[in-house]
Amino acid sequence: MAVLSAPDARPSRGGRPRDPSRDGVIRAAILRLLADVGYGALTMDAVASEAGVGKATIYRRWRTKEELVVDTVSDLNAAEAAATAAAEPADTGSLEGDLRVLLRSLVSLVNSPAGAATQALLSSMQHHPALAEAFRGGPVAVWRKAFDDMWARAEQRGEVQKGLSGSLIAEAIGAPIVQRWLVNGEPVDNAFADAVVDVVALPILRAGGAKV
Incomplete structure (x- = not known):
């Protein structure tokens, strides 16, 4: 079965280097929250809390909620x-x-x-x-x-x-x-x-x- 490849790592926007190992943890948290509260009630704060990471970790990867969810959906299954x-x-x-x-x-x-x-x-x-x-x-x-x-x-x-x-x-x-x-x-x-x-x-x- 064909499988989409994981997206390439984005360049850092400054600050500490991005840790790619956390991507999977964050995406799993996003999926759980989407199932629980839906897109409208999803917040960056909730994602950070659910994933057990700081908000800065989220914002180093995604600037907005839509960007965060779009990236996750692109690799959803x-x-x-x-x-x-x-x-x-x-x-x-x-x-x-x-x-x-x-x-x-x-x-x-x-x-x-x-x-x-x-x-x-x-x-x-x-x-x-x-x-x-x-x-x-x-x-x-x-x-x-x-x-x-x-x-x-x-x-x-x-x-x-x-x-x-x-x-x-x-x-x-x-x-x-x-x-x-x-x-x-x-x-x-x-x-x-x-x-x-x-x-x-x-x-x-x-x-x-x-x-x-």
Whole structure:
């Protein structure tokens, strides 16, 4: 699975040198606070307190709250994607197997701190274009690439015809997980992901001539 690389370290704005080892601690604190209080109530003071660092440490990295959150969102699910890629192979040798791995990975994401933070941010994105752009260029880009790679492998195996990537069929396969996560508020687990493969994905693909 493709994973976004961590952003390059920014040049220091003066004072003591920046300690890159604290970036992960600060970003984790931001995710927890976003899930707890949302974007509107998030403050730099709260981030510093939650991360156990001084405000100067925060301001050496980010000048404003929006800059802080945009930077975090840009790399929002890289850690989860990296952990999944290390634990399970992206290429199982079949489209059905790849679908199960990928949808289970999506389940892990929506149930992670990054997923909770995403839920909290959705209502703010329409008022903050920089947040929306960071989301499209971060988490959405990671998962689009993962699905595109899966369809490309299936084409090479002769399981599906070309053109599925980005199609309505492709969007329909992931939609039930997003629907349950963001709209229904019901539990999203691996059993549900497997049911989506069996009841939604495979029948739709077979109806379209896929050899799965």
